[in-house]
Amino acid sequence: MDNSLNLINDEFESEGIHLVCLNKGKVVGVGRLNIENETSVISQMAIEKSLQTHGIGTKIVKELIRYSKEKNIAKIELSARETAIAFYEKFDFLALGNKYPSNKTGIIHQKMVLKIE
Numbered sequence: 723m724d725n726s727l728n729l730i731n732d733e734f735e736s737e738g739i740h741l742v743c744l745n746k747g748k749v750v751g752v753g754r755l756n757i758e759n760e761t762s763v764i765s766q767m768a769i770e771k772s773l774q775t776h777g778i779g780t781k782i783v784k785e786l787i788r789y790s791k792e793k794n795i796a797k798i799e800l801s802a803r804e805t806a807i808a809f810y811e812k813f814d815f816l817a818l819g820n821k822y823p824s825n826k827t828g829i830i831h832q833k834m835v836l837k838i839e
Contacts, residue, residue, distance in 0.1 A: 723778040738766075739789065741782050751778040755786045766776040783813055790838060797837045804830040 743751035750773050754766040764786050769779045790798050802810050804821060815834040824831050 737821070739786075740766075741785055743782065745773075748774050751782055753779075753786055753824050755789060757790075757793065759794065760794075762786070762793075762794040762795045762798040764798060767800075767806075767831050779809065780812075783810070787813065789837075795838055797835055799833065801831040802829040802834050804832060807834070810834050 738754040738756045741751075741753045741755075742749055750770040752766060752768050753764060756763045756765070764783070767779065767782065770794065788799065796814075799808065800815065801824070802815075807817065813836060815836045818833045818835050821830050821832045
């Protein structure tokens with residue numbers, strides 16, 4: 723993608739909490755968490771294609787949920803790619819509203835939310 727830096731370097735980048743998974747010094751997974759008021763927002767999730775289904779994304783999401791609970795956050799929101807909806811449902815995220823194309827990429831997404839108790 724010619725504009726990949728523009729996609730990740732948005733207005734939330736510098737304030738985000740970033741998780742990076744390394745394997746032999748190579749980045750194999752990433753995730754970002756931003757806190758806005760009493761809501762966490764997960765974004766920029768990406769796992770090396772050949773390592774998807776190896777638990778890296780699960781570890782990242784679990785850690786971002788744990789961190790949010792530690793900070794007494796009431797809910798976590800995210801915009802899941804259509805292909806990742808079932809992945810987030812495993813963590814009890816619920817779909818909200820209709821699917822929509824991303825403003826940045828045009829890829830179909832679904833807003834999802836997890837209420838933390």
